[in-house]
Amino acid sequence: MKTVLFSIYALLFFFNANGQTKNDVLFQAKIENRNWDHLYIKDTDYNTVQIIDINNAGFFKDTLSVQDGLYLLFDGTEYFKIYLKKGYDLQVTMDANNFRETIQYTGIGSDVNNFLAKESAIEVDYDYGKISAIKKSKKIDKIIAEKENASIKRLKANTTFDQDFIALELSAYKSHTDELKKYFGELREIN
Structure with missing residues (x-):
């Protein structure tokens, strides 16, 4: 009888843990x-959306109950984009003093998040000064369109990415392009 009862509890525990994995995001760093x-x-x-405590050794592990989508991680100084989806089991390592160069994801969901980390580094290094020096709006629009097209090309080169992620990123690229056109259009009018 004890063996049967133990087996039932073990199965319930297994199904409960398995259900959490599929409905939540396991996240550690x-x-x-x-x-x-x-x-x-x-x-x-x-x-x-959620605050995660980090221990003195710089480690945390948590289960996140979030909707699938793009989020921002904030470590007290820096923001960086992350894509979370139910069923992900994501691990991240980084040095906060040099996080753009050291951030590395492993586990389920690491492919899209490593892509986001690389895109963040590209965005930070982009020379927006060359756009602000241009006086003609058509030339500004052309350079901004080239920037967006390069981003889309890098995104679509990853044929294994989740289609929901791709749709969110394409929408984010469009919004970013629209904001750049508006900003540099207003900047040109001021000057």
């Missing part, structure tokens, strides 16, 4: 030189 004792997960409007 090792952060060297952490900025804060917490890591914040924010939606794209910068509203805090």
Whole structure:
């Protein structure tokens, strides 16, 4: 009888743990030189969705109950984009003093998140000064379109990416392009 009861409990535990994996995101990290004792997960409007405590060794592990989509991780100093989807089992390592160069994801969901990390580095290094020096709006629009097309090409080169992720990124590229055109159009009018 004890063996049967133990087997039932073991099966219930297994199914419960398995259900969490499919309906939640398992997320863990090792952060060297952490900025804060917490890591914040924010939606794209910068509203805090979840706060994760980081231990003194810079490690955390948590189960996140979030909707599939793009989020921002905030370590107290820097923001970086992350894509979370139910069923992901994601691990990240980074050095907060040099996170763009050291951030590395492994596990389920690492492919799209490593892509986002690389795209973030490209965006930070982009020379926006060359756009602000241009006086003609058609030339500005052309350079901004070339930037967007290069991003789309890099995204679509990854044929194994989740289609929902691709759709979100394409929408984000479009919004970013529209914002750049508006900003540089207004800047040109001021000058």
